[in-house]
Amino acid sequence: MKRFFLYIALIALLPGLSTRAGFLYAAGAKQQTAVAQKAAAPNPADFIGSDVCATCHADIAKKFGDNPHAKLALRHNGTGATCESCHGPGKAHVDSGGDATKIKQLSKLSPKDLDETCLGCHAGTHPNFLRSPHAKAGVSCTSCHSVHAGDTEAKLLKASQPQLCYQCHADQKAQFNMPIHHKVNEGLLKCSDCHDVHGTFLANNLRSTEDQNQVCTKCHTDVRGPFVFEHAPVRAEGCVTCHTPHGSQNPRLLNMPSIATLCNQCHSPLSAGGVHGLDPGSTTVTPCITCHTMIHGSNASQAFVR
Numbered sequence: 001m002k003r004f005f006l007y008i009a010l011i012a013l014l015p016g017l018s019t020r021a022g023f024l025y026a027a028g029a030k031q032q033t034a035v036a037q038k039a040a041a042p043n044p045a046d047f048i049g050s051d052v053c054a055t056c057h058a059d060i061a062k063k064f065g066d067n068p069h070a071k072l073a074l075r076h077n078g079t080g081a082t083c084e085s086c087h088g089p090g091k092a093h094v095d096s097g098g099d100a101t102k103i104k105q106l107s108k109l110s111p112k113d114l115d116e117t118c119l120g121c122h123a124g125t126h127p128n129f130l131r132s133p134h135a136k137a138g139v140s141c142t143s144c145h146s147v148h149a150g151d152t153e154a155k156l157l158k159a160s161q162p163q164l165c166y167q168c169h170a171d172q173k174a175q176f177n178m179p180i181h182h183k184v185n186e187g188l189l190k191c192s193d194c195h196d197v198h199g200t201f202l203a204n205n206l207r208s209t210e211d212q213n214q215v216c217t218k219c220h221t222d223v224r225g226p227f228v229f230e231h232a233p234v235r236a237e238g239c240v241t242c243h244t245p246h247g248s249q250n251p252r253l254l255n256m257p258s259i260a261t262l263c264n265q266c267h268s269p270l271s272a273g274g275v276h277g278l279d280p281g282s283t284t285v286t287p288c289i290t291c292h293t294m295i296h297g298s299n300a301s302q303a304f305v306r
């Protein structure tokens with residue numbers, strides 16, 4: 001059929017051709033537009049209402065009462081198409097006595113088509129999903145949520161955090177078992193405090209705006225600043241320049257076991273004279289932060305010693 005139209009279209013483009021071919025082409029194009037419009041806006045008469053679905057799918061319909069999507073009906077004066085908002089018009093399916101091929105089987109859609117079905121309503125809350133690492137890897141809405149079997153108390157998730165995430169992120173599971181870690185397993189924090197799995201503008205799905213530190217300083221307000229004397233890397237390169245966010249062997253989640261080595265990545269070699277030379281070996285034996293206590297910034301000392 002497509003080929004036929006293409007053929008006609010090509011002929012129509014040839015100069016000096018009979019008006020009949022041109023007419024045929026125009027008629028074909030008109031017909032195609034009509035088909036496309038029909039697909040975009042289904043016939044209201046093909047929607048039969050969730051009460052009819054309930055006659056055969058009693059278990060699902062009964063469980064649906066406390067589903068957040070039951071609110072869809074309220075938005076249409078209690079008569080809105082609830083089941084069919086996701087599964088599409090159900091008339092053909094019902095008329096056939098339950099032929100599964102005549103209804104949108106969401107469990108059989110490709111991840112992309114499934115996501116688009118959900119985003120039809122949820123694009124406002126999750127506008128960045130389609131370009132998130134999850135969507136790109138084929139992890140779809142129903143990898144984490146289940147409309148009918150999810151936890152209705154907790155955002156319809158298939159499992160609660162962090163177990164949900166650990167099913168696929170084994171490396172992170174190991175990190176949160178390190179001796180020093182953010183207490184995610186203990187329930188004090190959630191993965192979603194720092195990440196928005198539905199996609200953000202930052203790498204690693206991190207929650208934040210322009211300021212990379214914001215995700216950390218949301219809770220650690222004391223290091224947020226601004227300070228009279230800023231320690232450049234805290235602002236410019238962010239907290240992860242010195243800290244590991246998930247878990248570490250090192251105290252204070254530092255990403256190096258020795259503080260001197262951490263500091264000397266950027267400050268080596270220190271001037272031999274002056275304060276660092278008073279006590280031979282002080283810079284290696286005495287941790288830098290013994291003196292430089294206000295390492296995230298200070299309002300009193302340019303050298304962050306108070």
Ligand code: HEC
Nearest residue numbers: 052053055056083084087090094097098099100103104105
């Ligand atoms: C006359 C009884 C009947 C009514 C009414 C009915 N269904 Fe079904 N439906 C069935 C039967 C039977 C099956 C199982 C078909 C199969 O397994 O091959 C089915 C299958 C389905 C499936 C596919 C299940 C799968 O395996 O993926 C969906 C989705 C579905 N129905 C949704 C609906 C919705 C939405 C409505 C209301 C618009 C509805 N049904 C109304 C009988 C019915």
Ligand code: HEC
Nearest residue numbers: 053057060061064069082083086106107142146147148149
């Ligand atoms: C918010 C979207 C949404 C709504 C509303 C919805 N469903 Fe579903 N339905 C799904 C998805 C997605 C699946 C695929 C399985 C899953 O994710 O739980 C599904 C699966 C099914 C199945 C296949 C059986 C199964 O568990 O796989 C049936 C039957 C069904 N739905 C019937 C209904 C009926 C009846 C209603 C109304 C009471 C309804 N659905 C409302 C999204 C929806």
Ligand code: HEC
Nearest residue numbers: 068069071072085086117118120121141142145147155156
């Ligand atoms: C027809 C519009 C529509 C479609 C399609 C739709 N949703 Fe919803 N969804 C809603 C509405 C409305 C709510 C209730 C929001 C509220 O409580 O204000 C909701 C709630 C939710 C919630 C729970 C939010 C909470 O705070 O508890 C999740 C999770 C969700 N939807 C996931 C999905 C998934 C996954 C799909 C695709 C399978 C989907 N939705 C398809 C309209 C829709």
Ligand code: HEC
Nearest residue numbers: 115118119122125129134139140141143144145155192197
């Ligand atoms: C990788 C897992 C994952 C995927 C994929 C995913 N979600 Fe979620 N979703 C979550 C988690 C976890 C939460 C709870 C966030 C929280 O508690 O802060 C959530 C919450 C929600 C909420 C409640 C509003 C909110 O932001 O708290 C809605 C609505 C929702 N998801 C819809 C969707 C839709 C639609 C898709 C697909 C386009 C999707 N989700 C894909 C894990 C996922």
Ligand code: HEC
Nearest residue numbers: 162165166169172182184189190191193194195204240245
């Ligand atoms: C305290 C905030 C925070 C929490 C809580 C958190 N993350 Fe992260 N996560 C980050 C930061 C920051 C990065 C980026 C690390 C970097 O840039 O080196 C990251 C990176 C990641 C990455 C990318 C790979 C990697 O390890 O660098 C994955 C995957 C990830 N996190 C998953 C998770 C999971 C799963 C959980 C919950 C079990 C979780 N995160 C909890 C802050 C957090």
Ligand code: HEC
Nearest residue numbers: 133134137139143164165167168191192195197203204205
């Ligand atoms: C069904 C498997 C699956 C589940 C469940 C899942 N993820 Fe993912 N996640 C992936 C895949 C696949 C990727 C993309 C490939 C990669 O970077 O590892 C990804 C990517 C990420 C990234 C970005 C990593 C980067 O390099 O940019 C973060 C952060 C992340 N996931 C966090 C989470 C969190 C938090 C949860 C739980 C709420 C979760 N994921 C649940 C499979 C999953």
Ligand code: HEC
Nearest residue numbers: 213216217220223233234238239241242243252289295296
């Ligand atoms: C230049 C390296 C560096 C950067 C960048 C950095 N920190 Fe630190 N941070 C440290 C060191 C060193 C310690 C250990 C201080 C101590 O033990 O007295 C520490 C300790 C901490 C502590 C433990 C509590 C405390 O105050 O002693 C928290 C919380 C913390 N940092 C949060 C952050 C946050 C949030 C950021 C980003 C805004 C950040 N850090 C950026 C080096 C850094």
Ligand code: HEC
Nearest residue numbers: 180183189193194215216218219239240243245251252253
């Ligand atoms: C949702 C709140 C929250 C966010 C966001 C957060 N933290 Fe924390 N952080 C905590 C809590 C609570 C503790 C104390 C846990 C405890 O008592 O063991 C902590 C502890 C720490 C410690 C001290 C660890 C120790 O045991 O010595 C450091 C360092 C730290 N966080 C750095 C960061 C960095 C870097 C980020 C951003 C990647 C960040 N935090 C994001 C809540 C948060």
Ligand code: HEC
Nearest residue numbers: 231232233241262263265266267288289292295302303304
């Ligand atoms: C990622 C690189 C980096 C790391 C790691 C780092 N710093 Fe800095 N630090 C800087 C930069 C850049 C400046 C600003 C230098 C300037 O303005 O001349 C600075 C400034 C300072 C200053 C003030 C110097 C002055 O002349 O005002 C002190 C003191 C200092 N850092 C101590 C430390 C200590 C102690 C550590 C380890 C806990 C550390 N720094 C880790 C990059 C770093």
Ligand code: HEC
Nearest residue numbers: 260263264267271275282283286287288290291292303305
């Ligand atoms: C015994 C206390 C003490 C220790 C330990 C110490 N500092 Fe200092 N440091 C100071 C004081 C005090 C100043 C300010 C000197 C001044 O104002 O002239 C200073 C100044 C600095 C400066 C800025 C001036 C310069 O010499 O470049 C840097 C950078 C610095 N320290 C880094 C470090 C690093 C890195 C370590 C650990 C390897 C460290 N300090 C260990 C007390 C100490």
